[in-house]
Every structure is written in structure tokens, then in C-alpha cells.
Amino acid sequence: MFNSRTYQYYKFLLRSTNKHGVHSPFVYDLITKCFKWDCNRGRIYRTTEVQMLRSLASYFNVQTIATDGDLKRMPILIEKDYKWGDLDSISNETDFIIIFKPKNMRALVEEVLPSLKNDVCIALVDVYRKRKSIRAWKTHQKNEDITASIDFYKISLLFKRKEQQKQHFVIRL
Template sequence: MYNIRYGLNYLRHRLGANNRHGIHSPFVYKLIDTVIYDYHDQKVYREIKEIAQKKHSDRRVINTLPLKFYRLLYRFTVYFNPQTILLADTEDYITEFVIKQANPEVQSISLAAHGIRPADMILADALKQGPANYLTEIMSSVHDDTVIIFTNIHRNVSAKKSWEQLKLNQQVRVTIDLYFIGLVFFKPGMSKEDFRVRY
């Protein structure tokens, strides 16, 4: 699943990225300290792994993503407690399983309905939805506290280029690059910053 170039780029990312001690934004520091770097084991992690073992030949990877992404997605959903989530890929049953385990009351919004209701969290694959263009498409569903999670932002040149273009959008206040995913925040009043975080 992981080619050599992708692996080498990941090593370069780790060398140039910060941990929580290199972050001066209180919002981002807290997110890293209490969510991203929370390594406590939870029952749902074992359930996710069992699903992966049944459905995927490479037990470390689901749909090109490492298993740790789904553990992290569970923690993000608990932390942000979204009431509505826009899923760009409605066939990703593992993502839906993780979200429902974290918040059984959450309501998923189809892509067709995104212009009608705001979304607290939006998930999209940068390989399928270029981040810059997709952001323009779904801005009507974004509010001040929306978080967008793009997966595979460094998977190929096109996805990476689109991620870089997204960061130039003036409505985007903060981005966090964890290499295999990128987070986007719109909170007014925050300094416009882009973080690369070691994970």
C-alpha cells in the first residue's frame, strides 16, 4: 500500500514537523496534547482492527489509511462532539462505524443536502475531492466551528498541490498537517497559521 516515495516523504515530514512543545497556539496545543497524543487504549480500537482483519488484506491499512487514523477519528469525534457530519464518501462503512461509536446521536448529511444544513464536521478524501476545489463547493455548509478532515493529502502530487492551495484561502484560519490527514479550521479571531505536526 505504501510506496517508497510516500514513505520517504513521511520521514521528511517527521523531521520538519513539530510536536506539541513547538506549538504556540493554545487551541492547537490543547488539541495535540489531549486528542492527537492520547495513546490510551480503548475497546473500540480492537473492534476497528477486527473489521480491518476481516475486510482488508493488509491489516495495518484500511482504504490507504493507517489504522491509527481511525483511532484518531474516534477521538476527534468525541472531542468536537459534532451533531452533523458531512461524509463525502458515503461508502466508507468503517468511518461511519467509528463515528457512530464515538457519538451515536450524530446525523450524517449527504453531499446532495450540504447546501441545506450546516455541518459541524466534514470528511473528504483528497484523492477523490481536491481540497481547494472541494472547499469552494461545500462552503455553504461551513460555520465558524466547522472542522474539515481531508485524508491522503500527501498521497500524490495533485492532492498535495490542492492542499497547499487550500491553505491560501483567507476564510481558512488554521490548518494542521499530520501527513496522512489534514485538518482545517475557520474560527474567527485566530491568527492565520499552518502547522505541521509529528504523529
């Protein structure tokens, strides 16, 4: 029997593109500057989810982070002086939201997102873990407040940016 997660990964690989297939300046800069392409070898260094989250927080110059995860899982992020909070403490000041548990996605996107400021980034970790979270991810992409969604397979990003047209990107690193 074919593993569902393996199937999802192959499906992701078939749909995905690299930095050369991206026509949005915002997303192109995010890929090339945030995840630091190794141009000499034509590939990026393999990264873990936590390294990707750290790069995103640094790239966007984040001050306030809200998460539903255990901070002990993120020692690389803790060493910086961010203001931390849980999902209940999200305010208009929150710059970056990290969601580890799929059950928290729906409530956050439906209830909290409309009140957040412009340029907020929501990182969903391991969306392809369960079918339920894949369906939730596809639903959130269609949300009217979300203008850009980027699927990196390990991490999926949702952006609320008023100056950008609604677009979805599937990118392999």
C-alpha cells in the same frame, strides 16, 4: 528508485514538531486533550485514521458530519448518534466534514467553505497519497477562509475560525 510517498514522509518528519513546538492555545489543547498523550512514556498510542476521526468528533462535540466516504469504513464513528450526510447535503449546521477522495477537496473548499459557520473542521484523509492531492492541500492552506491548518500526515485538518490568526502547523503524533 526512491518511493515518492517515503520521500514525502521523511520530508514531513523533518518539518514536523511535537506538542512542545506549538504556540497556539487552540492547537495545543487539540493535541493534548483530543489525542490523549501518554505522559508516562512520553509518546502517544499509535492510532489509525478512523480513531483520529472519532477523537476529533468527540473532542469538538460534533452533531452533524458530512463525508464523501463509505460509512462502512468507519464503524467506530457510526456507533455514535451523529447526523450523517454526503457532501451535497452540507449546510450551515454541518460541524465536521471528512474527505477521503482528493478530487472532492477543491470543490468543497472553493464553493462550500465561505458559506459554512465559524468553528467548522474539515478532515482530509491521506493527503500524501498522490502528488495532485499534495498540491491541493497546499493550495487550501492559502485559502482566505481557512485560518488554521494542521498536518498530522495521516490526516490533515482545515479550520475556519474567525478568532484565530492564520497559521499552519506540521505535527507528528
